[in-house]
Amino acid sequence: MDTIPTPFRVDSLPQPRIRNAEKRDAAEIAQIYHQATQDGLATFESFLASPDERERWVEEHRGRFPLLVAEWSGRLLGWASLSPYPIRPHIDGVVEMLIYIDRDFRRHGVGRELMRALQVAARESGHRKIIGRFVVHNDAGRTLCRQTGWREVGVHLKHMYLDGRWQDMVIVEYLIPENLK
Numbered sequence: 001m002d003t004i005p006t007p008f009r010v011d012s013l014p015q016p017r018i019r020n021a022e023k024r025d026a027a028e029i030a031q032i033y034h035q036a037t038q039d040g041l042a043t044f045e046s047f048l049a050s051p052d053e054r055e056r057w058v059e060e061h062r063g064r065f066p067l068l069v070a071e072w073s074g075r076l077l078g079w080a081s082l083s084p085y086p087i088r089p090h091i092d093g094v095v096e097m098l099i100y101i102d103r104d105f106r107r108h109g110v111g112r113e114l115m116r117a118l119q120v121a122a123r124e125s126g127h128r129k130i131i132g133r134f135v136v137h138n139d140a141g142r143t144l145c146r147q148t149g150w151r152e153v154g155v156h157l158k159h160m161y162l163d164g165r166w167q168d169m170v171i172v173e174y175l176i177p178e179n180l181k
Contacts, residue, residue, distance in 0.1 A: 016070040018117040026055035028076040064125040077105040080114040093128040128179040136168040
């Protein structure tokens with residue numbers, strides 16, 4: 001896939017279109033996810049998700065648990081999703097966020113646009129808190145969270161053994177005051 005000539009700045013071009021993901025986006029969503037597993041920045045998973053698996057996953061993200069994509073000139077720049085927070089017992093109103101940006105567009109404002117749209121979607125869906133987790137050395141992710149009103153809750157030390165070494169995980173949260181009433 002061709003890359004956009006540098007320097008690419010979202011601020012200097014028309015804003016990316018943020019929209020709900022569709023089945024046709026599954027292959028690009030899987031590709032962006034694969035980049036994250038290769039780069040070791042946002043996920044502890046090492047498996048590769050197939051486009052077919054991602055197509056089913058896209059269909060599961062409707063209603064209160066949206067999957068948003070950032071698109072510019074017909075290309076997906078990144079995606080962000082809300083999912084039920086995977087704890088027991090289930091706590092209504094708390095969701096988990098995933099956000100992945102195509103490596104050609106990281107640190108160019110795409111993540112900020114997706115994050116803001118996801119926060120709005122969470123508020124409109126009635127959620128009161130969003131939780132996020134990612135590897136501690138993901139400086140861009142930590143900066144994005146600070147810029148968009150998130151709070152670092154803490155760090156799980158030596159949380160996952162991946163690629164021959166222990167990885168620490170940072171936990172972040174975003175409260176939605178309008179829904180805390």
